[in-house]
Amino acid sequence: MPENSNPRATRSVSIRLDSVTFDYDEMAMNFDLFIEPSTINAIIGPSGSGKSTLLNLIAGFETAKAGRILIDDVDVTDVAPAARPVSMVFQDNNLFAHLDVAANVGLGRRPDLRLTHADRAAVTEAIRKVGLAGKEMRKPQALSGGERQRVAIGRALVRNRPVLLLDEAFASLGPALRHEMLDLVGDVQRETGMTVMMVTHHPDDALRLPSMLFFLESGRIVASGPAVELLADDGPHLLRKYLGAKDSDL
Amino acid sequence: MSVRSLKPLAGVLALAFLGALAGGALLSLAAEALRGSTEGFAAFDTYLWRLARFTLLQAVLSMVLSVVFAIPLARALHAHPDFPGRAMILRLFALPLALPALVAVLGVTSIYGRNGLLAAAFAATGIDTIPNIYGLTGILIAHVFFNLPLATRLILSGLDSIPEDYWKLSSQLGMGAWSRFRLIEWPMILRNLPGIAGLIFMLCTTSFTIVLTLGGGPRATTLEVAIYQSLHFDFDVARAVSLTLVQLCLTIAVLLGLSLTGRPTEEGFSLRTTTRRFARHSTLARFFDGALILLGLLFVSLPMAGTLVSGLAADLPRLLGERPVWQAISTSLVLGAGAALLSLLISLALVMAREFLATDRRYAPSGLYERSLDLGASLIMVVPPIVIGAGWFILSRHFVDPFRLAPIMVVSVNAAMAVPFVYRILRPSWDTAASRHNRLCTQLGIAGFNRFRLIDWPALKRPLGVAFAFAMALSLGDLGTIALFGNNSIQTLPFLLLQRMASYRTQDAAGLALILGLLCLLLMIIADRGATRLAGNEKGHDA
Numbered sequence: 001m002p003e004n005s006n007p008r009a010t011r012s013v014s015i016r017l018d019s020v021t022f023d024y025d026e027m028a029m030n031f032d033l034f035i036e037p038s039t040i041n042a043i044i045g046p047s048g049s050g051k052s053t054l055l056n057l058i059a060g061f062e063t064a065k066a067g068r069i070l071i072d073d074v075d076v077t078d079v080a081p082a083a084r085p086v087s088m089v090f091q092d093n094n095l096f097a098h099l100d101v102a103a104n105v106g107l108g109r110r111p112d113l114r115l116t117h118a119d120r121a122a123v124t125e126a127i128r129k130v131g132l133a134g135k136e137m138r139k140p141q142a143l144s145g146g147e148r149q150r151v152a153i154g155r156a157l158v159r160n161r162p163v164l165l166l167d168e169a170f171a172s173l174g175p176a177l178r179h180e181m182l183d184l185v186g187d188v189q190r191e192t193g194m195t196v197m198m199v200t201h202h203p204d205d206a207l208r209l210p211s212m213l214f215f216l217e218s219g220r221i222v223a224s225g226p227a228v229e230l231l232a233d234d235g236p237h238l239l240r241k242y243l244g245a246k247d248s249d250l
Numbered sequence: 251m252s253v254r255s256l257k258p259l260a261g262v263l264a265l266a267f268l269g270a271l272a273g274g275a276l277l278s279l280a281a282e283a284l285r286g287s288t289e290g291f292a293a294f295d296t297y298l299w300r301l302a303r304f305t306l307l308q309a310v311l312s313m314v315l316s317v318v319f320a321i322p323l324a325r326a327l328h329a330h331p332d333f334p335g336r337a338m339i340l341r342l343f344a345l346p347l348a349l350p351a352l353v354a355v356l357g358v359t360s361i362y363g364r365n366g367l368l369a370a371a372f373a374a375t376g377i378d379t380i381p382n383i384y385g386l387t388g389i390l391i392a393h394v395f396f397n398l399p400l401a402t403r404l405i406l407s408g409l410d411s412i413p414e415d416y417w418k419l420s421s422q423l424g425m426g427a428w429s430r431f432r433l434i435e436w437p438m439i440l441r442n443l444p445g446i447a448g449l450i451f452m453l454c455t456t457s458f459t460i461v462l463t464l465g466g467g468p469r470a471t472t473l474e475v476a477i478y479q480s481l482h483f484d485f486d487v488a489r490a491v492s493l494t495l496v497q498l499c500l501t502i503a504v505l506l507g508l509s510l511t512g513r514p515t516e517e518g519f520s521l522r523t524t525t526r527r528f529a530r531h532s533t534l535a536r537f538f539d540g541a542l543i544l545l546g547l548l549f550v551s552l553p554m555a556g557t558l559v560s561g562l563a564a565d566l567p568r569l570l571g572e573r574p575v576w577q578a579i580s581t582s583l584v585l586g587a588g589a590a591l592l593s594l595l596i597s598l599a600l601v602m603a604r605e606f607l608a609t610d611r612r613y614a615p616s617g618l619y620e621r622s623l624d625l626g627a628s629l630i631m632v633v634p635p636i637v638i639g640a641g642w643f644i645l646s647r648h649f650v651d652p653f654r655l656a657p658i659m660v661v662s663v664n665a666a667m668a669v670p671f672v673y674r675i676l677r678p679s680w681d682t683a684a685s686r687h688n689r690l691c692t693q694l695g696i697a698g699f700n701r702f703r704l705i706d707w708p709a710l711k712r713p714l715g716v717a718f719a720f721a722m723a724l725s726l727g728d729l730g731t732i733a734l735f736g737n738n739s740i741q742t743l744p745f746l747l748l749q750r751m752a753s754y755r756t757q758d759a760a761g762l763a764l765i766l767g768l769l770c771l772l773l774m775i776i777a778d779r780g781a782t783r784l785a786g787n788e789k790g791h792d793a
Contacts, residue, residue, distance in 0.1 A: 059422065060422075061418050061421075080421070080424075081422045081424075082422055082423060082424030082425075083424070086422070088418070088422060090418070090419075092413075092415070093413040093414075094415065096416065096433060096434065098437040099433070107423050107433075108423065111423040111425040111426070111429050112426065112428070112432075112433075113429075113433065159423075
């Protein structure tokens with residue numbers, strides 16, 4: 001295992017999917033997309049449309065049947081998940097239940113938890129940045145849902161990979177908490193210049209941050225563009241139907 | 251809601267039966283003790299001490315061996331969800347639970363015994379050793395044969411409950427095999443380990459048949475077997491009383507310890523192989539894990555194959571033509587069915603009464619009666635069957651010939667033995683059905699027998715069937731009670747098997763073991779099928 005070959009950098013990277021195909025049960029998915037460096041990108045679409053699969057392909061949890069995935073113009077199609085310049089936050093189970101906050105964040109530095117002095121300092125700093133200073137020794141069960149996701153983002157900070165993938169990371173949080181978390185993501189993104197992709201059920205998530213929007217249906221990207229344009233009242237018909245806009249409701 | 255109901259009364263009757271069964275035995279022992287039969291204590295001081303020590307020693311060793319081998323085996327099975335035949339291996343690992351101990355003993359002997367496969371292999375390769383299975387070695391092999399698969403399944407079900415996200419994370423973070431074990435697998439194993447180890451320890455301290463048949467003389471005997479021997483061969487009541495009291499103290503101590511560890515959850519066990527691990531295994535790890543799985547498979551399957559092969563080698567047509575054999579089979583089936591039925595009645599009464607009280611009190615804390623219903627279901631765990639048997643044996647000899655009580659005692663004790671399991675099978679189904687239907691039934695005025703026929707019975711049919719098959723299999727394979735009370739006029743299949751073994755009619759014993767094993771297997775397959783469908787139904791409702 002290349003535990004230390006971290007492609008670590010605070011650089012901005014683009015993501016390109018070049019005719020990537022993937023068979024999910026009966027559905028044949030086909031993705032073509034380009035994501036600019038240092039942007040925030042929201043992925044929306046009906047359930048089962050392939051949003052999570054798209055992120056899993058980029059993270060390396062799924063292997064494409066054909067096509068190429070390039071991050072920063074480097075072909076990563078056959079690269080192991082750990083060797084990709086990617087961090088991912090899931091909806092839940094982001095934290096190991098028996099490890100405290102500091103250890104869970106520390107895993108982002110050293111997957112065997114043998115932390116050096118510098119590592120520990122980085123962990124403490126990341127925990128402070130996500131607003132959990134003083135809670136280093138807490139176990140996940142003593143944290144609220146929002147705090148747990150903050151820990152996961154803290155880990156992404158110490159990993160320092162240029163791509164951050166959020167797979168419905170805030171779906172189980174209430175509206176106020178969700179907005180707080182989005183603001184945190186915005187801060188982190190501005191500071192690090194990460195390229196962010198987030199799967200969400202809430203189109204207004206995309207409006208809260210200056211995002212590009214990708215609308216998926218049946219394993220294909222059917223609309224994309226700046227969120228403010230796509231989500232406007234005169235946006236594409238398809239999208240309005242999904243969102244249940246006033247004129248297509250009845 | 252508090253319409254006059256017979257349910258609390260049924261619960262009282264069920265409790266009274268269990269209480270009388272256990273209490274009667276204990277009272278009889280106490281009376282004997284007061285009459286001065288405890289001279290046994292003084293006279294057998296060192297003997298008692300040695301027995302207790304051996305009982306604990308073999309239980310600890312069996313537990314340690316089972317768990318130590320189960321951990322890497324479960325880990326290997328978990329790491330390779332695509333291992334060829336994995337589902338079949340797991341099914342096979344469930345079989346020893348269904349096997350009567352006596353059948354397993356014959357199977358183990360056919361492999362490791364003086365004339366077994368191992369001895370033949372030694373002879374063929376010119377190794378001048380004749381394996382001796384009698385004594386601690388044999389007891390340990392047989393206990394590990396039973397408990398290694400059990401521990402493996404329990405540990406595996408713990409590993410299977412690790413969220414898939416953890417594996418995704420570990421592969422993203424780039425954890426190596428050792429980090430994965432230390433940070434993900436081991437904490438999960440450790441959480442269930444005390445419960446699993448405690449359960450196996452408990453099963454081995456109260457193991458009777460294996461020690462009776464494989465124990466080698468007074469040096470390798472446990473308390474349970476000593477109680478049986480003192481009543482059956484020497485008719486030394488004083489010694490039996492002191493032994494029983496020591497056994498009782500030991501059981502209570504173990505149970506107290508066990509209650510601190512928590513119970514392992516087997517409910518979640520399934521054959522699913524959906525957990526995906528996102529790590530790539532090295533060739534060496536692959537080879538090592540494969541070899542480990544193969545070894546475990548051999549260890550578990552060889553004795554079973556041995557039972558089959560030596561059973562088929564026996565003169566089955568002649569055996570099946572013998573009158574005593576048919577009598578034993580029919581006696582076993584009748585007593586087993588009776589025990590299963592009685593066990594179902596008692597458990598159902600406890601379950602219904604408990605739910606009735608729980609619903610009736612609404613949010614008030616549970617009363618003494620309600621809690622004693624739950625407790626009553628586990629009574630047999632505190633007072634082992636052999637203690638009940640010994641108590642009633644000693645008591646009844648003042649009034650009747652104890653051997654004439656055999657059918658009643660076998661049915662009662664076997665029924666009581668099955669109650670904890672049956673109760674656990676029935677209670678969830680009944681409670682779920684009740685919570686779904688209670689309000690609707692009250693509103694529509696469906697009550698009494700009508701309600702049972704129309705509403706409760708359909709929901710209860712399948713769990714009752716599962717419980718019946720399980721209880722009957724348990725009773726069919728039991729040797730403890732019939733060994734005490736059995737005689738020439740009443741013989742069950744295990745009893746006949748033991749007699750043939752004792753008179754060195756090995757071929758007959760192997761044939762009978764095959765018949766008994768197949769009967770129990772058939773019942774367990776029925777129970778397993780039903781249970782799987784039951785689990786499927788529950789899921790269907792949840793969705």
